[in-house]
Amino acid sequence: MKISVAGTGYVGLVTGVCLAENDHDVTCVDIESHKVALMKSGISPIYEPGLEELMNNNMDRLHFTTDYKAAYKDADVIFIGVGTPEKSDGSANLSYVYGVAEQIAASIEKDCVVVVKSTVPIGTNDKIENLIKSQLKHDVKVYVASNPEFLSQGTAVKDTLHTSRIVIGVEEEVAGERLKEVYKNFDAPIVVTNRKSAEMIKYASNDFLALKISFINEIANLCEIIGADIEDVARGMGHDSRIGNKFLNAGIGYGGSCFPKDTKALHWLANFHDYELKTVKAAIDVNENQKLKLIKKSRKYFDNLKGLNVAVLGLTFKPGTDDLREAPTLVNIPLMLEDGANVRAWDPIGIDNFKKVHPEDVTYCYSIEETLKDADVCFIFTEWDQVKHFDLANYSKLMKNPIVIDGRNCYDLESVKSATMVYDSIGRETIH
Numbered sequence: 001m002k003i004s005v006a007g008t009g010y011v012g013l014v015t016g017v018c019l020a021e022n023d024h025d026v027t028c029v030d031i032e033s034h035k036v037a038l039m040k041s042g043i044s045p046i047y048e049p050g051l052e053e054l055m056n057n058n059m060d061r062l063h064f065t066t067d068y069k070a071a072y073k074d075a076d077v078i079f080i081g082v083g084t085p086e087k088s089d090g091s092a093n094l095s096y097v098y099g100v101a102e103q104i105a106a107s108i109e110k111d112c113v114v115v116v117k118s119t120v121p122i123g124t125n126d127k128i129e130n131l132i133k134s135q136l137k138h139d140v141k142v143y144v145a146s147n148p149e150f151l152s153q154g155t156a157v158k159d160t161l162h163t164s165r166i167v168i169g170v171e172e173e174v175a176g177e178r179l180k181e182v183y184k185n186f187d188a189p190i191v192v193t194n195r196k197s198a199e200m201i202k203y204a205s206n207d208f209l210a211l212k213i214s215f216i217n218e219i220a221n222l223c224e225i226i227g228a229d230i231e232d233v234a235r236g237m238g239h240d241s242r243i244g245n246k247f248l249n250a251g252i253g254y255g256g257s258c259f260p261k262d263t264k265a266l267h268w269l270a271n272f273h274d275y276e277l278k279t280v281k282a283a284i285d286v287n288e289n290q291k292l293k294l295i296k297k298s299r300k301y302f303d304n305l306k307g308l309n310v311a312v313l314g315l316t317f318k319p320g321t322d323d324l325r326e327a328p329t330l331v332n333i334p335l336m337l338e339d340g341a342n343v344r345a346w347d348p349i350g351i352d353n354f355k356k357v358h359p360e361d362v363t364y365c366y367s368i369e370e371t372l373k374d375a376d377v378c379f380i381f382t383e384w385d386q387v388k389h390f391d392l393a394n395y396s397k398l399m400k401n402p403i404v405i406d407g408r409n410c411y412d413l414e415s416v417k418s419a420t421m422v423y424d425s426i427g428r429e430t431i432h
């Protein structure tokens with residue numbers, strides 16, 4: 001089977017490489033020639049653990065090109081894995097997806113299944129099908145299938161090779177059969193639905209997880225007020241298999257390229273149909289507030305941050321990625337700077353991306369020790385292992401004023417008690 005994949009971002013490239021790992025011949029298409037050149041020489045244009053290695057192991061089955069016509073014309077299956085970024089009104093920008101659909105219509109010369117992996121609003125697959133069929137240059141049959149992905153950044157390869165489920169949304173059986181053939185070596189349950197249900201499964205899954213995070217964050221905020229401990233509460237809840245123990249980590253809100261965008265997009269879609277998704281709206285509102293939690297906490301210790309040395313540990317929206325999209329630091333660091341703070345920031349891989357936004361007003365440090373030196377306060381934004389395993393005694397040794405405000409509950413309170421520091425975390429007692 002000849003497979004082509006449009007887009008070499010997280011979704012497209014990981015899909016292409018994992019299909020090659022499963023013995024398929026895969027051509028990855030991207031409009032950016034410098035990215036294609038990198039991939040041809042075995043370099044992944046995105047940071048994703050294990051991806052480059054897997055790519056290099058499968059170079060004999062992987063091809064990279066900007067020439068979409070050649071890649072699509074005789075493909076049996078074409079995956080669309082391009083981005084669907086958020087528009088200013090919260091809806092999804094589908095111009096890249098439709099752009100690829102037009103290219104497919106102009107190129108295909110044999111019957112083919114077009115598989116939409118990008119996260120698209122419910123009903124988009126129908127529109128893609130209509131668009132392709134109306135612009136076809138050759139007399140061929142096209143089937144459009146929805147096949148959402150469930151990979152997380154940082155564990156994308158593992159999540160794809162060992163996915164929890166394969167969702168196939170089709171209107172014709174033949175398309176479903178072709179996709180089952182593509183995935184025949186994958187050991188995962190296959191859920192076959194119609195296209196709209198498959199599109200909805202993706203949004204409902206992400207929005208449910210976002211809701212779970214916002215819920216636990218609200219419970220954490222209440223725990224702080226009434227003196228309960230969110231870690232114990234989450235542990236106690238998680239033993240109930242109906243609730244599950246995952247995604248119950250309280251913190252400073254969800255970021256990344258998916259949850260913020262997908263919650264807003266579904267909310268927008270519901271509004272468009274005169275329906276209000278109240279739970280999803282609540283998840284969005286809670287998250288906006290939660291992102292500001294650390295700055296609000298700092299007001300307990302300082303009227304403002306003017307003239308203070310502020311250490312920031314972690315810049316990315318989560319560990320294991322250099323991605324800053326919707327990272328809480330993007331709203332918090334400007335507030336610190338506005339206050340007049342001297343901000344010193346550390347991140348193992350996110351600094352280069354952060355420098356693009358703040359080239360000069362932040363001092364970047366290449367070790368945690370350097371960041372903490374003479375700091376008046378330290379904020380933890382990302383739970384990198386280096387932070388979690390940092391020797392707690394160093395905070396008081398290095399900082400002028402050892403106040404640590406931790407948005408990711410990196411330390412257990414018992415070990416903090418034996419260190420000399422003020423430790424203020426999420427949903428737990430503050431240690432003085």
Ligand code: UGA
Binds near residue numbers: 150247250253
């Ligand atoms: C998310 C989903 O987890 C994937 O299943 C989905 O395929 C993907 O979106 C997507 O739609 O492409 P991702 O955004 O990479 O994956 O990252 P997550 O690990 O889900 O984390 C998202 C945010 O939630 C992070 O900011 C993280 O810190 C936060 N989070 C996560 C919490 O605050 N608490 C938790 O318990 C879990």
